[in-house]
Amino acid sequence: MAPLEKADLLQGTLDLLILKVVALGPVHGYGISQRIRQISEQVLQVQQGSLYPALHRLEKRGWLEADWGESDNGRQAKFYRLSAKGRKQLAAEEDTWNRLSRAVMLILETAR
Amino acid sequence: MIGWRRSRRKPAPDHPLEQELEFHIAELTESYIANGMGREEARRKALLEFGGTEQVSQRVRELHVSVLFEALRFNLRSAVRFLRKSPLFATAVVVTLALGIGANSAVFSAIDAVVLRPLPYPNGNQLVAIYQQDSKGRGCQPFCRACAP
Numbered sequence: 001m002a003p004l005e006k007a008d009l010l011q012g013t014l015d016l017l018i019l020k021v022v023a024l025g026p027v028h029g030y031g032i033s034q035r036i037r038q039i040s041e042q043v044l045q046v047q048q049g050s051l052y053p054a055l056h057r058l059e060k061r062g063w064l065e066a067d068w069g070e071s072d073n074g075r076q077a078k079f080y081r082l083s084a085k086g087r088k089q090l091a092a093e094e095d096t097w098n099r100l101s102r103a104v105m106l107i108l109e110t111a112r
Numbered sequence: 113m114i115g116w117r118r119s120r121r122k123p124a125p126d127h128p129l130e131q132e133l134e135f136h137i138a139e140l141t142e143s144y145i146a147n148g149m150g151r152e153e154a155r156r157k158a159l160l161e162f163g164g165t166e167q168v169s170q171r172v173r174e175l176h177v178s179v180l181f182e183a184l185r186f187n188l189r190s191a192v193r194f195l196r197k198s199p200l201f202a203t204a205v206v207v208t209l210a211l212g213i214g215a216n217s218a219v220f221s222a223i224d225a226v227v228l229r230p231l232p233y234p235n236g237n238q239l240v241a242i243y244q245q246d247s248k249g250r251g252c253q254p255f256c257r258a259c260a261p
Contacts, residue, residue: 028132030135030140048162048168052168053175056175071135071139078131
């Protein structure tokens with residue numbers, strides 16, 4: 001599938017995607033961008049200029065926790081994982097997203 | 113409080129943000145090399161795709177500053193709330209501070225005028241005061257025409 005432009009990503013969606021990806025297990029910034037791309041079948045490509053500010057913002061809010069560790073190929077990397085607060089936030093944002101997308105789908109289907 | 117919480121975690125590298133971004137670029141470079149690119153070219157492409165380390169770290173740093181301001185605003189708000197809750201204590205503190213600052217600035221402005229500031233005349237260091245006394249050594253008031261012989 002063709003990648004979407006950055007502007008096409010809804011405000012606040014990136015936070016949700018990051019939380020969801022991190023919930024799969026501790027992962028560094030590079031891994032997050034790779035996972036988002038792979039899982040979305042190359043549609044979503046997160047810009048580094050958005051990813052790292054978002055990661056640090058989520059860490060400051062206490063939704064993510066970070067530790068330095070060794071990556072697969074032996075480099076020092078900052079690994080992010082979900083905090084208990086983050087898990088709650090993820091559940092809330094997933095719920096909001098589901099309701100929103102269902103509402104949009106309903107409108108698209110009736111207007112057909 | 114932020115600093116204290118962080119210090120209890122694992123020690124981070126000297127420039128954690130730069131190192132974090134550098135890691136990303138290194139991984140990206142590796143992925144291009146794995147696709148059969150030369151090291152030089154892969155590195156250049158990774159840097160290009162990353163879109164300027166400096167801009168990214170600048171944006172992250174701005175974020176930290178704004179978080180700092182948020183903390184400051186929160187502290188100020190809770191301070192105001194606390195003072196509102198105990199007006200007597202607040203008045204006592206304000207009066208104490210006012211008296212302390214007032215006394216301090218009064219003493220300082222006196223010392224400033226007498227000791228620190230030069231006299232408001234040209235060549236103030238050549239200014240002299242003349243006194244006179246009679247032949248028995250008894251003091252007289254400052255020099256004046258009336259008590260001159």
